Amino acid sequence: xxxxxxxxxxxxxxxxxxxxAYHNHGEVTEDLLRTELYPVLxxxxxxxxxxxxxxxxxxxxxxxxxxxxxxxxxxxxxxxQGSGGMSEGxxxxxxxxxxxxxxxxxxxxxxxxxxxxxxxxLAWRVDLQTSSGRGPEAAPGGPVALLELELGRPSQDSEYxxxxxxxxxxNQVLKKMADIQRSIDTVVHRS
Amino acid sequence: xxxxxxxxxxxxxxxxxxxxLEEGCTKWxxxxxxxxxxxxxxxxxxxxxxxxxxxxLSIGQLVDMQWKLGMAVSSxxxxxxxxxxxxxxLKIVEPSGQISQKSFEMTIPQFQNFHKQFKEMAAVLExx
Numbered sequence: 616x617x618x619x620x621x622x623x624x625x626x627x628x629x630x631x632x633x634x635x636a637y638h639n640h641g642e643v644t645e646d647l648l649r650t651e652l653y654p655v656l657x658x659x660x661x662x663x664x665x666x667x668x669x670x671x672x673x674x675x676x677x678x679x680x681x682x683x684x685x686x687x688x689x690x691x692x693x694x695x696q697g698s699g700g701m702s703e704g705x706x707x708x709x710x711x712x713x714x715x716x717x718x719x720x721x722x723x724x725x726x727x728x729x730x731x732x733x734x735x736x737l738a739w740r741v742d743l744q745t746s747s748g749r750g751p752e753a754a755p756g757g758p759v760a761l762l763e764l765e766l767g768r769p770s771q772d773s774e775y776x777x778x779x780x781x782x783x784x785x786n787q788v789l790k791k792m793a794d795i796q797r798s799i800d801t802v803v804h805r806s
Numbered sequence: 807x808x809x810x811x812x813x814x815x816x817x818x819x820x821x822x823x824x825x826x827l828e829e830g831c832t833k834w835x836x837x838x839x840x841x842x843x844x845x846x847x848x849x850x851x852x853x854x855x856x857x858x859x860x861x862x863l864s865i866g867q868l869v870d871m872q873w874k875l876g877m878a879v880s881s882x883x884x885x886x887x888x889x890x891x892x893x894x895x896l897k898i899v900e901p902s903g904q905i906s907q908k909s910f911e912m913t914i915p916q917f918q919n920f921h922k923q924f925k926e927m928a929a930v931l932e933x934x
Contacts, residue, residue, distance in 0.1 A: 673883075676883070677885050678886075679884065679885070679886055724881075724884040724887070725878070725884075725889050728878055728881045728883075728884065728887055729878075729891070729911055731893065731909060731910060731911040732909070732910045733910060733911055733912065734910050734911075734916055734920065737919075737923055739927055741927065741930045741934055743934055758931045758934040760930075760931060762868070764908075764910070766908070766910050776896075776908055777865040777866070778865060778866055778867065778868045778898060779865055779866070779867050779868070780867070780927075782928075782931045782932075784867075784868055784870075785924060785928050785931060786928060787870075787871075788868075788924060789921075789925065789928055791871055791873060792917075792920075792921045792924060795873055795892055795917065795921075796918075798875045799875060799890065799892075799914060799917075802890060
């Protein structure tokens with residue numbers, strides 16, 4: 616395999632590993648990667664290469680390495696003897712890959728760390744109630760906001776939550792949101 | 807006591823409804839049961855679908871919102887997440903009177919958009 620081809624295949628492999636590990640593309644299997652990118656390698660040899668690259672990428676992503684840290688890391692890897700070592704070609708392919716994909720991988724890692732449902736969408740309208748069917752304790756009509764919140768966990772279907780909210784409650788919520796924004800400003804200012 | 811309302815909600819067939827009535831009380835005259843059977847065969851499905859529509863139209867009322875501002879520091883796949891998030895707990899009164907809760911998280915930009923939408927909502931409510 617020429618140097619250029621080797622670099623291309625390795626870049627393809629790193630992309631495939633990232634797709635599966637970080638970007639939720641479970642259909643990118645080891646077998647698929649081997650037949651597409653390294654058809655000449657035996658399954659065992661490919662498996663070793665795949666695992667090594669996956670481990671390296673995991674370390675780089677876990678530490679969210681900046682260019683300086685990455686260079687030091689790759690240099691150390693190249694100095695290692697035997698099968699643990701790395702060629703210059705491999706190091707430069709990894710370096711190029713991380714430079715272009717770092718932000719995207721980090722985004723995915725952040726998204727993966729959110730286990731509570733997230734807010735995927737919000738729709739709302741304001742109705743004027745002419746009367747309320749909720750009994751004598753209810754307000755005698757007036758404007759009311761109708762909200763539809765789209766909530767969902769990563770790679771799960773959305774749940775739609777429909778709510779109504781009168782003017783007083785909207786104002787109460789707005790006050791709390793102003794408190795949240797003040798908190799955010801304090802934290803951001805501090806960090 | 808078995809009522810038509812609960813039979814509608816459980817989507818019972820006419821046969822099931824009659825069996826349940828018989829279980830509840832042995833004094834039902836046969837003729838009466840036949841009337842109930844005929845009536846439910848004709849009207850049962852309509853009652854059930856009306857109840858379903860009613861459930862859709864009755865939505866909960868937001869009564870309170872609790873919040874916290876958190877910072878995701880570190881995880882097993884990323885040593886330094888450094889990611890602030892807003893966590894919200896909505897308190898909702900259902901049409902039945904029961905109180906339910908819904909919680910969810912937002913990134914800072916998502917929260918700011920959420921805040922903006924609420925401000926727009928308040929502005930519209932004021933003008934209506």
